[in-house]
Amino acid sequence: MYAIVDVETTGGKFNEEGITEIAIYKFDGHEIVDQFASLVNPEKEIQPFVVKLTGINNKMLARAPKFYEVAKRIIEIMQGAVLVAHNANFDYRMLRIEFERLGYEFHTQTLCTVELAQQLMPEEESYSLGKLTRSLGIPITDRHRATGDALATVKLFKMLMAKDSDKTIISTSLKSETRKKVEPNLKKLIEKSVSTTGVFYFYNQNSELIHLGKSKNIKKRVTQIFTSSQAKQKKIQKLVTDLSFEKTGNELIALLKENIEIKKNKPKFNKSLRKKNFSHGLYSFIDNDGYLNLKVKAIGKDMGYITSFSSLKSGKNFLEKMVSQHQLCRKLVGLEEIDTNCENYAIEQCHGACIQVENAESYNAKVQVVINQHNFIDKNIIIIDKGRETTERSAIMVENGIVLGYGFVDLQFQVTHPQVLKKVITVLKDDLDIRHIVQSYLRHKKVKKIIEY
Template sequence: MYAILDIETTGGKYNEEGITEIAIYKFDGHDVVDQFISLVNPERPIQAFVVGLTGINNEMLRNAPKFYEVAKRIIEITAGCVIVAHNAQFDYRILSLEFDRLGYPFERTTLCTVELSQELLLGHKSYSLGKLAKALGIPMSNRHRADGDALATVQLFKMLLAKDTEKKIIQAAVKSFPKRNMDTKLKDIIASVPSETGVYYMHNVNGTIIYIGKSKNMKKRLTQHFTSDNRKSKQIQDDVVEVTYEETGSELIALLKENEEIKRNRPKFNRALRRTNFKVQLSHYIDDNGYINLKTERADPTKDAITTFSNTMSAKAQLERIIEAYVLCQNKTIMHGTSGNCFNYTIKKCNGACIEEESPEVYNLRVQSFIQKHSFENKSMLVIDRGRKVNERSVVLIEDGIFKGIGFYNLNHQLNNMEILRSIITPMDDNRDAQHIIKSYTRTKRNLKTIPLTELVG
């Protein structure tokens, strides 16, 4: 689906322009299926030469809707669409500028019919819309008005789609046409970073780290940073002069490094991970009848937790899976808290702890099995994951329930000695976010390998 549009503006200094008229035709590749055309009060004067070109003057716009009054309609009609325009860079910049003023991150993929015409319609002396339309026999009315120019662009785009029989050029144009012009600096940075899992560091001209991120594909993530038009991304694009990176192989190691290094370096464009990032924890207690109950509660660093969750919805979803996997009673997990039997008992998915039909001793064995598997309390172990190379593995060290740090080891040297282990570990802080990251990762990655420290010697 395409949103083919044209915009008329006030003219004026770069990034100080305002929209005076907008026309959008929603096009499904065959027909126009929706449209929106409106004058817009730009709340700023129109340049005299623009009045002469378009015929739109300040008086005409006095009672026209302001941009914030049409913004919702523009969002709706362009949702899920590729924006198509003749000189799309200009139209998209102006549209994004207006949304930026509202504090809304407007992001769409774009296609430029000037660039496509230069690729598909060879031999024209000029690729302006008026001259192309005349040369191609495309009827035009209301030239230099948004609706007339947008309709002509619809017809031109139909012709371009027909000419592009293999669809290669259009696909390449969609992929390569950025939302903002990327200068050579940003292209060179992207080219220098591999498509691997790791942590990347953006530096300003002084070498200071201004942003730290992690990704399973660092090149792809940097491309997103450098082609995005939201306010934060544009600030990063202006400030960054170099990106350094560390491959980790393991997403767990990348998450832990990102968490640790953001808290240590406090980069100006990282905010979320400066604070603790989880809100809910799962704890347990024994009720008056001797049954172990599980309960979710607000995260509290003074209390022991079995595991942690980002939010209440995530906690509820995980608790439902835990109940099913360990055949636990809903009334003993504070999910219902009703008197009498729980619902699962009626459908034979609970063995009757809710009505004391199942003894606490038998029921508690299953709860303890869950706690033992997911709690780090008093545990000393290694979490083994992928390394940076085929013959390497990463390791996370937990001692007495405390996260100690991370490291890498070569498969040619078996990890069976505590002295060797400590030499490869990079120490890290045992903060709540680190615990949350490890618990969440080990809970969701079923094939992750863990080794008790008791199996090591020395």
């Protein structure tokens, strides 16, 4: 029995994605005997490029069931079946992540139709689902939607089974996840760690710092490193003899400490940080018609950017989000290079600044909201978030656009009086990387409170 699966996800950082749609067809080798399909509320933002690819947006998922509400049905339909998917590692990984968040260990055998097609149809030019099905004359509807892709995979798998007449290739391609063994010395270090947010440090037998990292769950991340089969992680496993950690209470301070400590200590197994960990910036200018334009471009000598990005793709994703949230014009934010109206004007999601239907004053006011929200120049703010203990809060102080430092406070008085807070924070060196980390975090994550002073 086989369970042909396809999932769509939010996109984002590896192992931090969420499932937005799932389709499962139970297949007995001849016909579909059961099926399940549903949108899923991932409880996190979908990346703009994924919205464009799949057509699934957060508004569509607002009333969709959360994963825990469909988990039982998924277990039922997959009972006793081999998971089959086009790029099975991805779909299997996403299911394991979602079940792990519920405290449930999900394990099953898998078959990948990409690998099977490569063995059984070596003459094909491409093994992407779209191109492969087109080449084989398999109809596919709703491309990049779970139901459409899963049904196409059912038809592809049926064709592959027919080609593998003696079933030797399919039987030898079955994969089972092997339980990872942890060496006794590493197990002790895992037990020494804690399930909290912070920075962890690995030392060798000479007490030299060889690796450090940050995590929202230190114990979980340490376990991942000690059970990984990747070459770098295996080298760490052989050399590490001790670890220490520092609680930070929240991810932003963990990111700051990680960056500072890597630059300061240059551990053997940490990638040496460049002068900047960002490459592109958001800039603004007034065009000949008086409209305020936004543009993401590489940061050279012009350091007068509004906010910074780790890549051009990251910057464009930000602009897509701003276009959607503030009904900005795709042409005037540099996402379309055209002489006519932008594509959003045709579907009434742009008010026509691209062809001067919307007046400059009205449009510029919307752009200015974006600039004010994300610009650090001349800003005096205190960012309040969770502390290391329930009675504590963290505070990051920004003055005149410079991140002065961070600290932990117990009293509201310390937070509301900047001169007092200055005395208790850990002062940071004026560093563009630090500013990038803080700005980037505030774009993507929520904090408890931001106080202007």
